[in-house]
Amino acid sequence: xxxxxxxxxxxxxxxxxxxxxxxxxxxxxxxxxxxxxxxxxxxxxxxxxxxxxxxxxxxxxxxxxxxxxxxxxxxxxxxxxxxxxxxxxxxxxxxxxxxxxxxxxxxxxxxxxxxxxxxxxxxxxxxxxxxxxxxxxxxxxxxxxxxxxxxxxxxxxxxxxxxxxxxxxxxxxxxxxxxxxxxxxxxxxxxxxxxxxx
Numbered sequence: 001x002x003x004x005x006x007x008x009x010x011x012x013x014x015x016x017x018x019x020x021x022x023x024x025x026x027x028x029x030x031x032x033x034x035x036x037x038x039x040x041x042x043x044x045x046x047x048x049x050x051x052x053x054x055x056x057x058x059x060x061x062x063x064x065x066x067x068x069x070x071x072x073x074x075x076x077x078x079x080x081x082x083x084x085x086x087x088x089x090x091x092x093x094x095x096x097x098x099x100x101x102x103x104x105x106x107x108x109x110x111x112x113x114x115x116x117x118x119x120x121x122x123x124x125x126x127x128x129x130x131x132x133x134x135x136x137x138x139x140x141x142x143x144x145x146x147x148x149x150x151x152x153x154x155x156x157x158x159x160x161x162x163x164x165x166x167x168x169x170x171x172x173x174x175x176x177x178x179x180x181x182x183x184x185x186x187x188x189x190x191x192x193x194x195x196x197x198x
Contacts, residue, residue: 040116043134043141047086047109047116047162050077050170055093056190073188075172085110090188107160118143120157126150128157139164155179168192 037045054075058068072093079086088107095102103123110117116132127150130143143160159175172188 038114039134040111040114040132042138043116043132044086044109044111046134046138046141046164047077048079048083049167050162050164051079051086052077053193054170054190055193056188059187059189061185068186073190075188075190116141118160120160122150122157124151124154124156126152126156130160153179158183 054077056073056075058071058073060069073090074093075088075090077086077088086109088109089104091097091102091104097104105123106121108119108121118130118132120128120130122128126148128148129146131146132141132143134141141162145158148156155176155178157174158177159173161173163171163173165171168191170190172190174186174188176184176186178184
């Protein structure tokens with residue numbers, strides 16, 4: 001009868017080894033799954049990292065837009081809706097929130113399936129929709145035009161790119177498509193404001 005306890009011991013040790021191996025495999029798979037974010041998720045995390053208050057200057061490349069060259073701009077970015085949306089707002093620095101006198105466009109960024117989407121609520125009265133690609137170095141989130149809602153009589157925002165230089169410095173580049181498909185480029189070189197550091 002000494003054989004029965006030996007067999008039970010071997011069975012118990014074998015079963016424990018199988019259970020532990022399965023548990024380890026499950027933990028490794030869960031770690032891999034949670035660690036392997038898609039480019040869209042990574043791009044969204046990059047955009048969330050820009051939450052705060054920013055100020056800088058605008059530069060443009062077209063004579064039609066020279067009136068805003070070197071204009072001081074204030075940008076606010078915030079994460080809302082339980083982390084599901086990033087809201088981006090900008091205006092001329094030092095101006096009140098008065099939509100009858102000053103531009104104040106709002107841009108919303110959100111994930112849908114495995115796409116990072118952007119909808120720009122433009123002062124031109126339309127809503128261009130864009131989707132993002134992420135650069136290999138993970139510092140550039142580049143939004144390309146998909147479609148447009150609303151009128152296009154005065155043109156529309158056609159392309160937006162965010163480049164993270166460091167946690168306190170980023171660059172935003174905008175391409176506005178004028179009637180007749182003439183692009184106007186604007187660049188915001190922005191520094192994080194001390195009051196918005198977390």
